[in-house]
Amino acid sequence: MNRRWIVLSLVFVAIMINYVDRGNLSVAAPSIMRDFRITPASMGTLLSAFFWTYAVFQIPAGVLVDRLGIRWAYGAAFLVWSLASASIALSRGPGDLIGLRMVLGLAESVAPLASISFIRGNFSGEDQGLPTSIYIAGQNIGPALGALVCAALLERFGWRMMFAISGLGALVWVPFWLFSVRSDQTRSVRQPATTSKNPVRARRVVWRPLLTDRTFWAMSLSILLSSYYWYFVLTWVPSYLILSRGYSTLGMGKVVSIALFTMAIVNILAGAAADRLTARVEVFRARLWFAEAGYIGTAAVLLLLIAGGRAWTLPILTFSMCATGIGNSSFWAIVQHVSPENMIGRSVGYLNTVSVMAGAAAPIITGLILGSHEHFAPAILVAGLCPVLAAVCLLAAGPTRLSAVKSMWAAAICTD
Numbered sequence: 001m002n003r004r005w006i007v008l009s010l011v012f013v014a015i016m017i018n019y020v021d022r023g024n025l026s027v028a029a030p031s032i033m034r035d036f037r038i039t040p041a042s043m044g045t046l047l048s049a050f051f052w053t054y055a056v057f058q059i060p061a062g063v064l065v066d067r068l069g070i071r072w073a074y075g076a077a078f079l080v081w082s083l084a085s086a087s088i089a090l091s092r093g094p095g096d097l098i099g100l101r102m103v104l105g106l107a108e109s110v111a112p113l114a115s116i117s118f119i120r121g122n123f124s125g126e127d128q129g130l131p132t133s134i135y136i137a138g139q140n141i142g143p144a145l146g147a148l149v150c151a152a153l154l155e156r157f158g159w160r161m162m163f164a165i166s167g168l169g170a171l172v173w174v175p176f177w178l179f180s181v182r183s184d185q186t187r188s189v190r191q192p193a194t195t196s197k198n199p200v201r202a203r204r205v206v207w208r209p210l211l212t213d214r215t216f217w218a219m220s221l222s223i224l225l226s227s228y229y230w231y232f233v234l235t236w237v238p239s240y241l242i243l244s245r246g247y248s249t250l251g252m253g254k255v256v257s258i259a260l261f262t263m264a265i266v267n268i269l270a271g272a273a274a275d276r277l278t279a280r281v282e283v284f285r286a287r288l289w290f291a292e293a294g295y296i297g298t299a300a301v302l303l304l305l306i307a308g309g310r311a312w313t314l315p316i317l318t319f320s321m322c323a324t325g326i327g328n329s330s331f332w333a334i335v336q337h338v339s340p341e342n343m344i345g346r347s348v349g350y351l352n353t354v355s356v357m358a359g360a361a362a363p364i365i366t367g368l369i370l371g372s373h374e375h376f377a378p379a380i381l382v383a384g385l386c387p388v389l390a391a392v393c394l395l396a397a398g399p400t401r402l403s404a405v406k407s408m409w410a411a412a413i414c415t416d
Contacts, residue, residue: 003180003182004122004123006180007118007122007180007181008118008119008122008131008134008135009293010173010176010177010180010181011114011115011118011135011138012134012135012137012138012172013113013117013138013173014111014138015111015112015115015138015139015142016076016138016139016141016142016145016379017078017142017170017173018081018108018111018138018142019138019139019141019142019146019234020142020143020145020146020150020166020170021082021085021104021146021166021170021237022050022082022104022105022108022234023142023143023147023234024046024085024146024150024162024163024166025046025050025088025101025248025271026047026095026147026234026235026236026237026238026239026252026261027147027151027154027162027238027252027345028150028154028159028162029046029047029239030239030242030243030249031044031154031158031159032046032097032159032405035159036093036094036280038094039190039367040367040370040371041364041367041368041370041371042094042367043239043363043367044363044364044365044366044370045098045363045364045367046094046097046098046101047235047236047364048162048221048360048361048362048363048364049097049098049101049102049365049369050101050102050104050105050108051105051231051356051359051360052102052105052108052306052360053102053103053105053106054105054106054108054109054356054359054360055105055108055353055356055357055360057073057105057106057109057358058264058309058350058352058353059318059350059353060074060108060109060111061109061110062113062350063116064110065110065113065114066117068180070114070117070118070181071177071178071181073110073114073184074110074111074114074177074188075174075177075178075182075308077107077109077110077114077292078109078111078170078173078174078177078366079171079174080103080106080107081104081107081108082100082167082168082170082171083167083168083169084100084101084103084104084107085100085104085163085164085166085167085169086163086164086167086168087100087163087167088100088101088160088163088167089160089161089162089163089164089167089341090160091142091160100325102137107206108348110288112352113352115135116132116135116335117330118253119131119132119135122384127323130268130271130272130275131271132271132329132332132333133267133268133270133271133272133274133409134268134271135332136267136271136325136329136332137263137264137265137267137268137325137326138264138269140260140261140263140264140321140325141260141261141264142259143234143256144256144257144258144259144260144261144263144264145257146166146255147183147252147257147260148253148256149236150166151161151249151250151252151253152253153165153166154249155249155250155264158393162281165200169271175294179368184385184409190200194198200358209284213266214396215397218393218394218397219331219351219393219394219397220351220354221389221390221393222331222356222390222393222394222397223331223354223355223358223390224354224355224358224390225386225389225390225393226295226298226324226328226331226385226387226390227354227355227356227358227362227387228358228361228362228382229298229301229324229357229383229384229386230324230328230358231358231359231362231363231384232242232362232363232366232379232385233321233324233363233365235363236278236362236363236367236376236379237256237317238256240376240380241255241256241313241405243282243376244376245308245310245313246310255313255314255317256317256398258314258318259317259318259321259322260321262318262321262322263318263322263324263325264325265323266325266326267322267325267326267329267330267394270294270325270326270329270330271329271333272292272332273290274286274287274290274329274333277289277290284334287330287331287333288330288334288336288394288397290326290327290329290330291326291327291331291334291391291394292327292391292394292395293323293326293327294323294324294325294326294327294328294329294330295323295324295327295387295391295394296388297319297320297323297324297326297327298320298321298327298384298387298389299320299321299384299385300316300319300320300322300323301317301320301380301383302318302380302381302383302385303316304316304317304385305377305380305381319386323387324385324387326352327387327391331394335351340356356396362383365379365382366379370381383393
């Protein structure tokens with residue numbers, strides 16, 4: 001097998017474990033609320049704590065990836081976040097949980113930037129749909145496995161052992177990564193060698209043209225809105241299924257895992273289809289079609305407001321989550337194609353920071369909306385409308401302006 005696909009498979013596994021570790025608190029939330037006697041609003045703060053450091057360290061992590069490469073950065077970050085997740089088993093109260101989740105967020109900030117940097121550096125723009133969809137599938141299968149396996153561990157051993165087993169068990173990935181990734185493949189960008197006859201001049205970035213462009217801000221707002229829905233799903237849907245729909249812990253795990261596994265398969269198929277379409281249609285136009293259709297389809301979650309009983313819960317969640325997966329995969333493929341290769345870590349770091357701002361806000365806003373009555377309808381309404389607004393933002397950008405932004409990026413990187 002080509003080495004780049006071997007490394008991509010390890011990236012897939014890493015991001016899958018990444019999402020297991022960030023999502024297992026959502027699975028344990030009802031039990032922790034009971035044991036520590038905390039309210040939904042306080043639980044929202046605990047669920048949000050991960051995103052505080054995850055957001056703050058996105059751009060610094062992007063600079064680190066751009067300068068040092070992915071081999072040791074990814075390996076060290078994986079080690080730290082696995083130990084932080086396992087250590088939650090020793091928590092004595094909400095304060096310990098907040099601190100460890102903040103460490104988890106700091107370490108996990110490296111993962112998406114290193115993953116996308118690898119894809120950007122090893123696959124051309126026309127071929128990035130499938131590998132990006134595989135990467136996004138890891139984000140889907142991770143929560144699916146987390147919901148299924150962690151629910152079973154929670155049911156049998158309790159939430160403390162659930163964190164210990166899931167955190168320490170993941171460490172087997174580290175030696176495979178260090179063995180498979182060559183030192184000369186770790187840097188997403190290689191600076192050309194300098195000689196006395198051909199010196200390479202330093203490069204700087206002129207930000208003003210980019211920061212004053214409406215398409216730049218449309219993309220920023222789009223990922224903020226679409227991410228609100230996604231992080232609502234990851235943090236509060238497990239509790240919704242238990243508290244509002246009456247599922248058991250294992251029943252909740254089955255519903256969430258089926259929806260996410262299906263989402264992963266649909267993502268990969270949609271990514272391959274988008275790559276095929278780029279052979280016939282301009283790259284940005286093809287990606288935008290898929291992104292807009294996906295985000296509009298995500299609004300199907302609003303049907304939960306009128307669907308009575310459990311029968312419609314699984315199909316509605318599955319359709320909505322598959323749609324948002326298509327939208328997100330296409331969005332990040334656009335980001336990779338827009339960004340210059342030597343700025344990919346910082347470009348993704350910025351947009352991922354915006355995304356994570358929604359991740360920090362969604363749990364807290366949802367907890368406040370729920371209040372003491374734990375009524376989910378208003379929270380679902382907010383989460384369902386956000387992706388539609390994200391599609392409107394992308395529609396306002398359009399393929400022509402996205403091409404212009406790509407040119408603007410290139411022009412913004414100037415030689416001193």
